[in-house]
Amino acid sequence: MTTSQDATSPAVLARNCPNCGTDNLAAPALAYSWQDWVLKGCSDCAFVYLENPPGYEALVSEFAWERNHGDRSERMREEYPFSYNFSRAWKKFRRWAIRKPNKLANRIATSFPPGPVVDIGCGSGDYLAALPDEYEPLGVEISEELARQATERLSKRGGKVYAMSAVDGLAAVPEGTVSGIIMRSFLEHEQDPTDLLARAWRALRPGGATIIKVPNYASVNRRVMGDRWCGFRFPGHVNYFTPQSLRDMVEASGFRVERFGLFDRFYLSDNMWMVACKPDTAA
Ligand SMILES: [Zn+2]
Incomplete structure (x- = not known):
């Protein structure tokens, strides 16, 4: 594993496949990648993973869950208002329909x-x-x-x-x-x-x-x-x-x-x- 750092982002790890250890650095990123975050599908075992996760130090405060949690809902509401509302309504329906213990x-x-x-x-x-x-x-x-x-x-x-x-x-x-x-x-x-x-x-x-x-x-x-x-x-x-x-x-x-x-x-x-x-x- 290598660690890299620049002025704008916290330390990130460039990791190999966490399932089988294959180095997929040279492989193309999946279309699901977002902004600077690179998703890879392992060329050997097909496991899908983020290649450059933030380091543990960053998780302590910068990317801590309680700060991060709202991000996605906000992004969805802004970018896809229709699907956001549809997905909320669907979830509600499913909860009602399934009513699981x-x-x-x-x-x-x-x-x-x-x-x-x-x-x-x-x-x-x-x-x-x-x-x-x-x-x-x-x-x-x-x-x-x-x-x-x-x-x-x-x-x-x-x-x-x-x-x-x-x-x-x-x-x-x-x-x-x-x-x-x-x-x-x-x-x-x-x-x-x-x-x-x-x-x-x-x-x-x-x-x-x-x-x-x-x-x-x-x-x-x-x-x-x-x-x-x-x-x-x-x-x-x-x-x-x-x-x-x-x-x-x-x-x-x-x-x-x-x-x-x-x-x-x-x-x-x-x-x-x-x-x-x-x-x-x-x-
Ligand atoms: Zn793999």
Whole structure:
């Protein structure tokens, strides 16, 4: 990996394919690239990724989620008022039509044994604060401001928040101790997803599990909406998973995929959900 810097932009990494390591620097950028942000489809494994993500230092404040989050809605409203309104109305309809139960709470209850649960990118701790009592809430959050808010909230129930990158946060958790790891809308932001998965595996105790939610690049909506698809966020989203590439990467890290059925990766949904566990070899 190389680092480059000029006067106007923060340090960026020029990275190889995060899935297989192929150097695609010379390959042409995908048409989905936006402004200075270069999207590549790997010439070897076809994985789609942002080649020049901002460095971790930039994420701490400049590109922090709480500042970045509104960007896309504003861009959409300005550039495509019709699709923006249509997409809002469609979402509302879909929510009404599907009325699904809380997917995350459901998966936690069925796949995490009692004990410490880490929420990667916990934000201000909304979700951790609502965990059932048998779970000890641990948060990892790179944004200093959000980490401060989460600490304030979780200290009341004995929780702890690591104000660091996901990779460092998982390294700080004692090895083999964690019952569950939540990676909700996170893996698509991680510059080194295979390293993160390896660390998650290490942090988990045997029998523990991780719940992963990421945008589905293979969704119908991406094909129909093209560069207006809601999964495209620059420079926030740096990895674009399909059901197959997610499964391959998770299994290559030693996990066993427990739950990834048709409706967890439904082609009409923009997102997919996976539950993967660290097998309990003693059991
Ligand atoms: Zn590749």
